[in-house]
Amino acid sequence: MNETVKKHSKLGKDKWGYIFLIPFFVVFLVFSFYPLIQTIYFSFFDHYFSQTDFDYVNKFVGLKNYKALFSAGTARLFFNTMILWVMGFIPQILFSLLLASWFANNRLRIRAAGFFKAVIYLPNLIMAIAFGMMFFTMFSRGGPVHQIFESFGMSKDYDLFFHIAPTRSLIAFINFIMWFGNTTILLMAGIMGINESLFEAAEVDGASQFQVFRKITLPILKPILVYVLITSLIGGIQMYDVPEVVTKGSGMPMNKDIFSTNVPAAETVIMRLAQYISKSKNYGSAGALSVMLLFITGILSFVVYKFMAKDED
Amino acid sequence: MSKKIQSDLIPNEMNQTEAAPEETSLQAIAAEEMLQKNSGKSPYTVKKSMGMGTIRVIAYLVLTALSVLCLIWFYLLFINATRSHSQITTGVSFVPGDQLLNNLKKLQNSTLDFFRGTLNSAIIAFSSAILNVYFSMMTAYAIHAYRFKGRKAVHVFILAIMMIPTQVTSLGFYRLVVDTLKMKDSFIPLIVPSIAAPVTYFYIVQYMKSNLPMSLIEAARIDGCFEVSILNRIVLPLMKPALAVQLIFAFVASWNNYYMPAMILSSSKKRTLPILIYTLRAATEKDKDLGFQYVAMALSVLPVIVVYIFFAKNIVGGVSVGGVKE
Structure with a gap:
């Protein structure tokens, strides 16, 4: 292929490769790369309102903003984000594995598989803000789900959103509903790629469905599982819309535990970042937090890349 | 033991597969080796497991339950979009109300x-x-x-x-x-x-x-x-x-x-x-109008749902192709 292209294409044609790349790279440089440099730059400054100048000023503070990140408050934010992610991810991966192995099983032959797949994928396309708001309205006092709970003996005045465990569980549940369909489809594509004869041979040898799953499906699926785990983790770190709307941006309810910080139980890292940028104008802390996030997602992406590359050998 | 399982599976196999699988002994050996390598014990010591029929019943039950879990919210959303605030607060309903136009009018007049x-x-x-x-x-x-x-x-x-x-x-x-x-x-x-x-x-x-x-x-x-x-x-x-x-x-x-x-x-x-x-x-408890809220949320998710109904197959196909590295 490479040879024929070189032979046939006249000299100079290949410069069009560069020309066609211009729009992408101009936009990338202006709207991603320059902002990234700005973000890093601001992480070394304090941005505050000066009473003498009657305006915001920047003061170089070196690594002060980074040092401030190593605090109980930041740890709490990451802990909140991770617990919300884990609570959603565990049922997500379990159900997805189960469903994917069923959908891909030729002998099981699920009828209307296309319909089921379409239904479980639907929540992934729904506006997270509207989906979160929907759940808030339905689970809050006077909402239909609250009314159903009342018929099982819950007090009419009980407000789920004043309590840590119910609030976190609801946010995790929303994430589960929104993402298990997507994961199912990804895993299914992986299972479909497994040579059918392996399953048949195992069956002839009398392996049970569970054994086939554990000894054939899972080991072959490992690279895709790692891919799903890490991309989901990267997505989890970015969790914002759902907890933002469910807690009205507050991250409430408040924590009263060993951390003894004043960080609410459902406030995520990105909720804090958004607050720094557009509300408190605390650009220094926002910058340092962004750099930290870049670092974390960079490492995670690198792991995926290495893992997938190793798998191809 | 394994014979029994096999004989359980054979009628199933015949019913389900159109073309008889071309089983080469090499593949069978490869799979067997793989099973043994991974488990460290012979695959012939397997306990009898659930039949395909039972699994199928469970699969349909779980799939139906999860589908309901995915759709019920939209159903309640669209039902409540057709009910007034007072109707919504009095109780759950699974049949549409008659306040859709009223709610839409509120939406139009809202700030x-x-x-x-x-x-x-x-x-x-x-x-x-x-x-x-x-x-x-x-x-x-x-x-x-x-x-x-x-x-x-x-x-x-x-x-x-x-x-x-x-x-x-x-x-x-x-x-x-x-x-x-x-x-x-x-x-x-x-x-x-x-x-x-x-x-x-x-x-x-x-x-x-x-x-x-x-x-x-x-x-x-x-x-x-x-x-x-x-x-x-x-x-x-x-x-x-x-x-x-x-x-x-x-x-x-x-x-x-x-x-x-x-x-x-x-x-x-x-x-x-x-x-x-x-x-x-x-919105505060006092000036909250649930009929208005539901119709607004319905409006914002409806376009995506309509597009999805027409292109679900292509979209789901796109997820599996785009998501996995070749």
């Missing part, structure tokens, strides 16, 4: 301009989806069809930036838009950045590998076609299936986006639907 919001969302989502898909195709074509210096490096670079979350650069982006470009409240900073879309690029470049033979482009060149018109007149029509799916994904992503628009759009005339939905959350 929260949801119809304007729908228009704003549509303008931003359409424009950014078209830019996203067209320029991703152009970028993918540059990598696919030309052999220039640094081509591989560019490809790897785009894949590397694919994983960077947009939030990481959002501080700089916000400062650039608001302070440097003075574009607060403008749609442009929400539309133009879609031109650089690594995920769409990745999907389209994969699609080109298997669907865009170089011989075709060579033939067009011999016919004297200009490079830009090859892209627009030959490549674009061939890419239609992939572009359509990516167009939908890009539209939906922009339609649902809240993080950046909420920072940049501030005046009431410029707000998009997610921003308006969010303001509902701030």
Whole structure:
């Protein structure tokens, strides 16, 4: 292929490769790369309102903003984000594995598989803000789900959103509903790629469905599982819309535990970042937090890349 | 023991598979070896497990339950959109009410301009989806069809930036838009950045590998076609299936986006639907009108659901192709 292209294409044609790349790279440089440099730059400054100048000023503070990140408050934010992610991810991966192995099983032959797949994928396309708001309205006092709970003996005045465990569980549940369909489809594509004869041979040898799953499906699926785990983790770190709307941006309810910080139980890292940028104008802390996030997602992406590359050998 | 399982399975096998599987002894041995290697014990010591019939029943039960769990919220949403605030607070209903027009009228008269919001969302989502898909195709074509210096490096670079979350650069982006470009409240900073879309690029470049033979482009060149018109007149029509799916994904992503628009759009005339939905959350107990809230939420999810009903098959197909590295 490479040879024929070189032979046939006249000299100079290949410069069009560069020309066609211009729009992408101009936009990338202006709207991603320059902002990234700005973000890093601001992480070394304090941005505050000066009473003498009657305006915001920047003061170089070196690594002060980074040092401030190593605090109980930041740890709490990451802990909140991770617990919300884990609570959603565990049922997500379990159900997805189960469903994917069923959908891909030729002998099981699920009828209307296309319909089921379409239904479980639907929540992934729904506006997270509207989906979160929907759940808030339905689970809050006077909402239909609250009314159903009342018929099982819950007090009419009980407000789920004043309590840590119910609030976190609801946010995790929303994430589960929104993402298990997507994961199912990804895993299914992986299972479909497994040579059918392996399953048949195992069956002839009398392996049970569970054994086939554990000894054939899972080991072959490992690279895709790692891919799903890490991309989901990267997505989890970015969790914002759902907890933002469910807690009205507050991250409430408040924590009263060993951390003894004043960080609410459902406030995520990105909720804090958004607050720094557009509300408190605390650009220094926002910058340092962004750099930290870049670092974390960079490492995670690198792991995926290495893992997938190793798998191809 | 294993014989018994086999005899259980054989009738099933005959009913279910049209063509008898061509079982070579080599494959069987390979699988057996694999089983033994992994378990350390012979596969013949297996306990009898559930039959295929039982699994099928369980599968349908679980699938139905999960489907209900996915859909019930939309059902309740649309039902409640047709009921008044007082009807909603008195109890759950699974049949529609008669207040839909009333709720829509409230929506029209509200200070929260949801119809304007729908228009704003549509303008931003359409424009950014078209830019996203067209320029991703152009970028993918540059990598696919030309052999220039640094081509591989560019490809790897785009894949590397694919994983960077947009939030990481959002501080700089916000400062650039608001302070440097003075574009607060403008749609442009929400539309133009879609031109650089690594995920769409990745999907389209994969699609080109298997669907865009170089011989075709060579033939067009011999016919004297200009490079830009090859892209627009030959490549674009061939890419239609992939572009359509990516167009939908890009539209939906922009339609649902809240993080950046909420920072940049501030005046009431410029707000998009997610921003308006969010303001509902701030309504106090006193002036809360649930009928109004439900109809507003229904309006914001309905377009996506309608598009999905028509293109579900292509969209689900697009997820599995785009999501997994070949």
